[in-house]
Amino acid sequence: VVGADGVESRIGRWAGYNTFTKMIDMESCAQFTMADLDIDQDTCEFIFSTKKVPGGYIWIFPKGNRTANVGIGISGDYSGKRSALSFLKDFVEERFPGKPVLSTLCGGVPCAMTRKKISGDGFMLVGDAAHQVNPISGGGIVSGMYAGMLAGKTAGTAARERDFSAKRLSEYDREWHSTIGKDHERFYRIKEAIFDFTDEQFNKLAHEVLKIPMQDRSLMRIFKAALKAKPKLIFDVIKLFT
Ligand SMILES: Cc1cc2nc3c(=O)[nH]c(=O)nc-3n(C[C@H](O)[C@H](O)[C@H](O)COP(=O)(O)OP(=O)(O)OC[C@H]3O[C@@H](n4cnc5c(N)ncnc54)[C@H](O)[C@@H]3O)c2cc1C
Structure with missing residues (x-):
């Protein structure tokens, strides 16, 4: 079987x-397939924000012809207080007001x-x-x-x-x-290490990663960049690569 x-x-x-x-590892996810969007069809967007999407991220994955999957995943630690769907509705209202939702998909993802x-x-x-x-x-x-x-x-x-x-x-x-x-x-260990990153730390990490040429963006190099955003990560890095 x-x-x-x-x-x-x-x-x-x-x-x-x-x-x-475990609840902390269960990402509560919701996704709309949307149409008539003004987005770059060649770019996948990932949005991190402790306010808009606690313990997870929002994604915009273009599907061609001005359509996209717009979704959100939040940690089960937060979804008991407010649902992923409600966070997603707020985001869509702000970013794509009045645009048509063709279908909705919700579910748990075991991260x-x-x-x-x-x-x-x-x-x-x-x-x-x-x-x-x-x-x-x-x-x-x-x-x-x-x-x-x-x-x-x-x-x-x-x-x-x-x-x-x-x-x-x-x-x-x-x-x-x-x-x-x-x-x-x-x-998984990286996830645990960055779980409590603040928005400022995420921004700092993103700016550091942008400085690394695309072909050199290995796990090690990205972690070195993360160290600049949160020096205490050194302990997690040691666990990862030993
Ligand atoms: C909103 C959302 C968006 C996602 N977006 C992405 C993404 O963009 N990229 C990505 O890689 N992953 C994404 N995922 C995760 C991805 O969907 C899952 O990891 C993937 O589908 C797992 O595949 P699976 O075959 O293991 O399980 P499933 O896709 O869940 O399939 C299991 C199947 O088994 C069937 N089944 C269950 N019990 C029985 C039974 N007793 N007898 C017969 N059949 C049964 C179910 O009906 C189902 O069809 C997303 C998840 C969600 C919830």
Whole structure:
């Protein structure tokens, strides 16, 4: 069985795994697909503001012909007090007043560390069910597809060998945790480190990152820039790269 049943996976729970997500890691998201917008169709916008979008960000992703996905994700720590949808409505009213909303999408995104064990006797968990979302961006489509490919390869080999034991399927865990899973662990720690950034610190970081040529914007260089915005981050940097 491949459990790809999304956030809070029931299949994972049936298999005896805890698939719950801590509130602080559960991004509450809302998105409008909007039309007739005056935006640059070649630019994705990310807006950080502790007032407009606490513990998350607003995105504007152009989709061509003056349309775009305009969305927001806020940490579950804040969404109990005020919903993501209400924050999004305020933003849209300010930025795109009166523009048509073609569709609305809401949901939770688990911006957590990937579960340590993502397979067992006769089953594997994939995508949101396994918490394979990039913990910083909240993007789970590409990583979910990559994990699906890894799970498919392991399932194919297991079928040829007629061996669906936990030991055989643990190859999938190893492949994930040694590739994107490893990056996600780092991203999660970065997320924790920048979670309480003030707007001034975010602005300072953005200005520092802009000074780095595009081709040199590695994780290390960006973190060095972040250090200028918040020198105390040095302790988190040491944990990340040791
Ligand atoms: C508002 C919003 C915007 C987002 N924007 C982006 C973005 O721009 N880029 C990005 O990368 N990610 C984005 N994400 C995150 C992304 O949508 C998810 O990470 C991704 O869809 C996870 O894929 P999945 O296949 O694991 O789970 P899902 O897409 O949730 O699919 C799970 C499927 O399983 C089905 N299912 C559940 N239970 C059962 C059952 N018992 N039997 C049969 N079927 C079942 C469900 O109906 C569903 O179709 C966004 C999320 C939200 C909420």
